[in-house]
Amino acid sequence: MSWTQKVLRVNLTNGTCQSEPLNMEWAKKYLGSRGLATKYYTEECDPKVDPLSADNKLIFATGPLTGTAAPTSGRWTVITKGALTNAIACSNSGGFFGAELKNAGWDMVIFEGKSASPVYLDITNDQAELKDASAMWGKSVWDTEDMLRAARGDNDIRCASIGQAGENGNLYAAIVNDKDRAAGRSGVGTVMGSKNLKAVACRGTQGIQVSDPMKFMQATGACNQILADNPVTGEGLPTYGTQVLMNVINETGALPTRNGTEVQFEGAADIGGEAMTTPRESDGKANLVSNAACFGCPISCQRRSQMDPNHFSVAGEPKYHGVEGGLEYENAWSLGAATGVNDLEALTYCNYICNEYGMDPITLGTTIGAAMEMFQIGAITTENTGGIQLEFGNAEALCKICDMTGLGEGFGKEIGLGSKRLCEKYGHPELSMSVKGQEFPAYDPRGIQGMGLTYATSNRGACHLRSYTVASEVLGIPEKTDPLTPDGKAGLVKAFQDATAAFDAAGICIFTSFALTLDDVAPMIDGDLEGDWSSETLMEVGERIWNLERKFNMDAGFTAADDTLPQRLLKDAAKTGPAEGKVSELGKMLPEYYELRGWTPDGVPSNETLSRLDL
Amino acid sequence: MKVTLKLYASLGQYLPDHAEKNEVEVEIEQETSVEGVLAKHGVPPEHCHLVLINGHYLAPSESAVKTLKDGDALAIWPPVAGGKK
Numbered sequence: 060m061s062w063t064q065k066v067l068r069v070n071l072t073n074g075t076c077q078s079e080p081l082n083m084e085w086a087k088k089y090l091g092s093r094g095l096a097t098k099y100y101t102e103e104c105d106p107k108v109d110p111l112s113a114d115n116k117l118i119f120a121t122g123p124l125t126g127t128a129a130p131t132s133g134r135w136t137v138i139t140k141g142a143l144t145n146a147i148a149c150s151n152s153g154g155f156f157g158a159e160l161k162n163a164g165w166d167m168v169i170f171e172g173k174s175a176s177p178v179y180l181d182i183t184n185d186q187a188e189l190k191d192a193s194a195m196w197g198k199s200v201w202d203t204e205d206m207l208r209a210a211r212g213d214n215d216i217r218c219a220s221i222g223q224a225g226e227n228g229n230l231y232a233a234i235v236n237d238k239d240r241a242a243g244r245s246g247v248g249t250v251m252g253s254k255n256l257k258a259v260a261c262r263g264t265q266g267i268q269v270s271d272p273m274k275f276m277q278a279t280g281a282c283n284q285i286l287a288d289n290p291v292t293g294e295g296l297p298t299y300g301t302q303v304l305m306n307v308i309n310e311t312g313a314l315p316t317r318n319g320t321e322v323q324f325e326g327a328a329d330i331g332g333e334a335m336t337t338p339r340e341s342d343g344k345a346n347l348v349s350n351a352a353c354f355g356c357p358i359s360c361q362r363r364s365q366m367d368p369n370h371f372s373v374a375g376e377p378k379y380h381g382v383e384g385g386l387e388y389e390n391a392w393s394l395g396a397a398t399g400v401n402d403l404e405a406l407t408y409c410n411y412i413c414n415e416y417g418m419d420p421i422t423l424g425t426t427i428g429a430a431m432e433m434f435q436i437g438a439i440t441t442e443n444t445g446g447i448q449l450e451f452g453n454a455e456a457l458c459k460i461c462d463m464t465g466l467g468e469g470f471g472k473e474i475g476l477g478s479k480r481l482c483e484k485y486g487h488p489e490l491s492m493s494v495k496g497q498e499f500p501a502y503d504p505r506g507i508q509g510m511g512l513t514y515a516t517s518n519r520g521a522c523h524l525r526s527y528t529v530a531s532e533v534l535g536i537p538e539k540t541d542p543l544t545p546d547g548k549a550g551l552v553k554a555f556q557d558a559t560a561a562f563d564a565a566g567i568c569i570f571t572s573f574a575l576t577l578d579d580v581a582p583m584i585d586g587d588l589e590g591d592w593s594s595e596t597l598m599e600v601g602e603r604i605w606n607l608e609r610k611f612n613m614d615a616g617f618t619a620a621d622d623t624l625p626q627r628l629l630k631d632a633a634k635t636g637p638a639e640g641k642v643s644e645l646g647k648m649l650p651e652y653y654e655l656r657g658w659t660p661d662g663v664p665s666n667e668t669l670s671r672l673d674l
Numbered sequence: 675m676k677v678t679l680k681l682y683a684s685l686g687q688y689l690p691d692h693a694e695k696n697e698v699e700v701e702i703e704q705e706t707s708v709e710g711v712l713a714k715h716g717v718p719p720e721h722c723h724l725v726l727i728n729g730h731y732l733a734p735s736e737s738a739v740k741t742l743k744d745g746d747a748l749a750i751w752p753p754v755a756g757g758k759k
Contacts, residue, residue, distance in 0.1 A: 290723070290752070290753035290754050291753075291754060294753075294754050295683070295752075295753070295754025296754075298683070298684075298754065299683055299754060303682075303683055303751075303754060306680075306682050306696065306749070307682075307724065307751060310680070310726050310729050310747075310749045311726065311729050312729045328695035328696060328697075329695070332683070333682060333683070333686060333695075333696050334695075533724075534724065535724070539731065539733075541731075542731075636728075636729045637728065637729035637730050
């Protein structure tokens with residue numbers, strides 16, 4: 060089987076690295092990655108733990124398919140309690156690091172305690188050692204990776220690290236691997252920084268064994284064919300990336316604009332996928348250079364971009380003139396539509412900054428959007444911002460604030476709090492577009508009703524990747540539903556949540572679910588692991604994971620009162636587009652959702668449900 | 675009467691040269707159907723997956739019968755934005 064059956068436990072307080080056997084009973088019930096690591100985490104950590112204390116733990120986890128020949132098997136997950144949210148945090152990344160970790164012989168790494176000084180974890184197959192990272196402290200993700208490669212004398216190592224944001228207390232710092240793939244949300248990088256852990260450098264050459272190679276390769280071959288034949292995974296995502304969505308969602312009237320004051324952005328066409336392929340007026344070149352793939356991925360949705368070297372943000376800064384990780388839809392939206400900025404080059408620069416300094420672009424952009432609204436109403440002034448005219452649409456202000464936030468300087472330090480704390484500080488908590496402390500992404504629940512329930516019930520705070528009902532409500536996958544009605548959305552959200560948890564736990568990318576069903580995935584897992592896996596058992600695993608996360612949050616102090624949305628979405632009707640006059644009808648969906656979940660009317664998993672799921 | 679035609683992703687190639695940002699205002703006859711607009715601009719109907727009129731979804735089966743009104747915005751994507759080949 061593909062499990063190495065080894066967990067690396069790293070005690071940062073004592074400076075020790077120890078191997079221990081993987082709990083195979085738990086692996087059968089929680090599969091891996093998001094599921095199995097959450098089980099380990101919740102068994103070992105008090106739900107009320109301070110996320111930034113030495114008592115909090117941080118887990119890097121692979122799934123059973125991670126690093127194998129399964130399509131999109133580059134995924135790995137970080138599990139901890141989120142610095143931004145105080146809820147269970149589960150941030151998933153692609154790239155090559157996860158596959159390298161598995162090939163080094165480790166299913167999971169558990170970090171505990173806190174180092175007295177900056178360290179990095181150096182892994183070469185079975186050997187793991189903590190080393191001094193003093194020289195890297197204060198450096199960016201990009202510089203840290205270069206320094207680690209130089210220190211090892213090996214360009215083939217894979218790295219996951221924090222940048223300056225993770226060191227300076229920014230509450231939504233990301234852990235970035237392969238320079239521009241990120242476990243981005245909820246402040247997992249902040250937790251890593253609080254432990255004085257700068258990076259993990261990994262080299263793995265041991266290979267991965269599956270239990271039934273013939274069965275496994277037949278199943279992966281079938282999945283690869285389905286992905287190639289599907290227009291979204293075979294053509295849409297490779298050609299346009301997720302950015303094909305910008306004009307779709309704007310036209311649908313569900314593009315949160317200027318901190319959610321509007322649902323359509325007049326500048327959407329300037330910052331979407333089509334704009335990225337259009338030659339610039341300034342130098343005749345397109346922003347998009349090529350696509351790229353993570354480990355084992357036949358979809359290749361990554362964007363590789365090259366900026367106009369004379370753009371104000373990078374003029375005289377040659378390190379930004381090469382080809383780097385380009386804009387994905389969520390980032391273009393948060394840095395663009397949410398701030399009213401339609402300068403594609405400026406957004407590309409800010410995206411680079413997020414990768415370089417290690418920040419979540421969704422929370423960064425939306426927090427700046429909230430600050431811009433407070434600037435507009437006079438709650439924040441140039442005295443607060445250090446003279447910056449923080450107006451909606453001001454691209455230069457956006458770039459400057461992103462720089463300052465990454466470095467934790469001036470008003471950037473306050474932007475680094477996230478919108479919830481920032482808006483509370485300046486007396487306008489209602490202007491934070493967040494749930495459980497985390498900002499919602501690029502789909503307005505007034506125009507896509509299922510996403511309101513998705514955000515309100517997401518265990519890690521507002522998120523689109525827990526149940527992407529946009530697939531059904533807008534794109535018609537697997538079947539078209541009406542985005543403007545709350546009817547039927549409780550069941551839709553539950554089904555998406557459970558299935559997504561299973562995809563995550565398997566160690567493959569959720570984008571495969573545009574084409575693959577769990578009926579397609581199950582044979583891969585069945586060939587990979589011993590056992591008898593089916594779509595039914597995978598859905599049960601997904602439901603178990605969802606309830607385990609929920610139970611942790613309830614024990615941490617969250618209640619049904621936290622399953623809500625910003626008042627703006629519940630009371631201020633959309634002004635334009637198909638949803639004109641509509642608000643989110645969360646109140647109609649939530650009771651039905653609780654019932655379908657087998658939870659009490661107060662949103663608590665019932666004893667019967669917990670028993671049924673063996674929790 | 676006039677409607678705004680918006681063609682995205684690979685369908686952008688069917689827009690006239692003076693189109694900007696993937697959209698153009700076009701003159702059509704009264705009672706022209708969505709399919710009629712597509713035919714006038716040489717857009718293969720089988721390449722049209724997601725069709726929105728003023729942002730509202732139009733099922734593929736309705737494109738032959740659904741007529742446009744003055745000022746309507748017709749936005750279309752190929753199957754890359756959902757759908758099956």
